[in-house]
Amino acid sequence: DERPYRSLVMGLTDSGYYSNFSMPFARRARIRLVNESTAHPLTAECGIVYRRRQAMPPGTGYFHAKWRRQEVAGVELHERNITGEYNYSILDVTGQGRYLGTSLNVYNRHLMWWGEGDPMIFVDEDTWPPSLHGTGTEEYFNDAWGFHPGISPVSGVLLAGLSSPGRCFGPNAVFTFHLADSIPFRRRIRVTLEHGPENSLTNDYASTAYWYALPGARDFFAMRPVAERLAALPSEWEKQRQERIREFAPELRRQIRDIASTLDQFPTDARRHPRRIRLLRLVFQLADSLSLPREPVRRLEALIAEARGRPLAERFPVMDRVLRELAGLL
Numbered sequence: 001d002e003r004p005y006r007s008l009v010m011g012l013t014d015s016g017y018y019s020n021f022s023m024p025f026a027r028r029a030r031i032r033l034v035n036e037s038t039a040h041p042l043t044a045e046c047g048i049v050y051r052r053r054q055a056m057p058p059g060t061g062y063f064h065a066k067w068r069r070q071e072v073a074g075v076e077l078h079e080r081n082i083t084g085e086y087n088y089s090i091l092d093v094t095g096q097g098r099y100l101g102t103s104l105n106v107y108n109r110h111l112m113w114w115g116e117g118d119p120m121i122f123v124d125e126d127t128w129p130p131s132l133h134g135t136g137t138e139e140y141f142n143d144a145w146g147f148h149p150g151i152s153p154v155s156g157v158l159l160a161g162l163s164s165p166g167r168c169f170g171p172n173a174v175f176t177f178h179l180a181d182s183i184p185f186r187r188r189i190r191v192t193l194e195h196g197p198e199n200s201l202t203n204d205y206a207s208t209a210y211w212y213a214l215p216g217a218r219d220f221f222a223m224r225p226v227a228e229r230l231a232a233l234p235s236e237w238e239k240q241r242q243e244r245i246r247e248f249a250p251e252l253r254r255q256i257r258d259i260a261s262t263l264d265q266f267p268t269d270a271r272r273h274p275r276r277i278r279l280l281r282l283v284f285q286l287a288d289s290l291s292l293p294r295e296p297v298r299r300l301e302a303l304i305a306e307a308r309g310r311p312l313a314e315r316f317p318v319m320d321r322v323l324r325e326l327a328g329l330l
Contacts, residue, residue: 003158005151009177016045021100021210023063026056036226061097061212068221069206069229072195079198079274083128084120086199087192091209094188095217100210101154101177102191104141107204107232108161111241111248112282113146113168114201117194124187132183137193141174154179162237168285169241171232177210197274206231245289252290253330255279260327268316268323276319280304283326292329300325 004012009020023029035042068089075086090102099121108114119134134140138147147160159173183189189211195203206229232240259266259276268276283290284304287297300322307318 003173005156005158007151007156007175007177008153008179010175021063021065024056024060025062059214061214063210063212064219065208065210066091066219066221067206067208067223069204069224072199072201072203072205074196074200074202076200077198079271081118081194081198084122084130084190084192087117087120088195088205088207089190089192089220090207091189091191091211092220093185093211093213093217095213096186097189097211097213097217098182098184099178099189099191100182100212101175101179102210103175103208104173104193105206105231106172107206108168108170108172109203109244110196110201111169111244111286112278114196114203115146115172116197117199120192120194121183122188122190122192123183123185124189126190130190140193141176143174147172147174162241167241169244170237171234197278245286249286249290252279252283252286256283256323256330257327260323263320263323268319270312273312273316273319276323277304280319280322280326290330296325296329 002012004014006013011018031046031048033042033044033046070088072088073086077086081087090104091099106114115137117137119132119137119140120130121132123131138144141147141157142152142155143150143157147157149157149160151157155174155176157172157174159171161168161172162170191209193205195201195205256279259279266272283292284297284301287294303318303322307315
């Protein structure tokens with residue numbers, strides 16, 4: 001699924017793809033195109049722009065770009081990620097160089113929004129906290145409150161899920177480049193993202209990292225076989241989403257009922273509030289698919305919206321009331 005776009009260093013136009021990354025070399029350069037498909041022949045036309053120099057300046061790094069994909073596993077960290085151990089790794093390099101950015105693809109297999117995961121970049125001897133700790137995936141890609149299609153010279157959203165709100169299941173494609181603010185490292189860099197709030201979501205992540213490094217630097221992973229790199233076709237996205245709704249609906253009902261049945265013993269408090277508000281938002285978004293009566297759901301959704309302006313402790317009784325009523329509707 002090709003989406004035309006233009007950024008300062010990469011893009012897709014009517015003339016084809018382009019890359020303006022500088023790729024210095026000292027003695028020789030070789031470019032190879034490999035078609036790993038056994039069914040689809042490939043024809044490619046390429047143009048290369050280069051400039052001869054007497055020698056590479058001292059300290060010049062070589063350009064690197066590497067793609068990877070991982071089915072990340074959700075973990076229970078009780079709303080506290082204080083190590084980054086389970087984050088998705090965009091890049092892990094030992095050596096010296098500069099990190100320039102990434103392209104990220106997430107095929108979200110959940111019916112809830114996936115993008116609350118914080119970016120965490122560990123530089124050199126970082127343990128915890130990291131040198132750079134962002135507030136969420138959207139912010140790292142220069143967006144907010146979800147992803148919205150749009151391109152700037154250094155970042156962009158090519159594909160923002162299927163639609164919004166309530167249709168979070170499906171593909172996302174975004175990129176960001178650190179051109180004026182590249183991140184230097186002397187011994188090691190680890191560029192990571194949480195997958196969902198505090199790594200709570202099992203999901204399908206893929207990324208390409210871009211960096212320069214001096215000779216001798218090493219990155220951390222080998223390329224996976226082609227069969228493990230294939231993505232779902234666009235024609236299958238909506239069908240897969242509907243299948244996921246049918247699979248998840250009984251579990252969603254069970255979670256609401258279980259919470260409602262234990263509210264006297266475990267009322268909403270500051271610790272339980274984040275998970276419960278995410279669950280309520282998901283129920284409101286999928287109300288039609290869950291065959292819930294429209295007017296009662298709208299009334300309960302309005303109660304939650306009105307409570308949002310109150311102090312946090314005053315929202316808890318409202319949430320408990322809504323949970324009890326929803327359990328009756330489900």
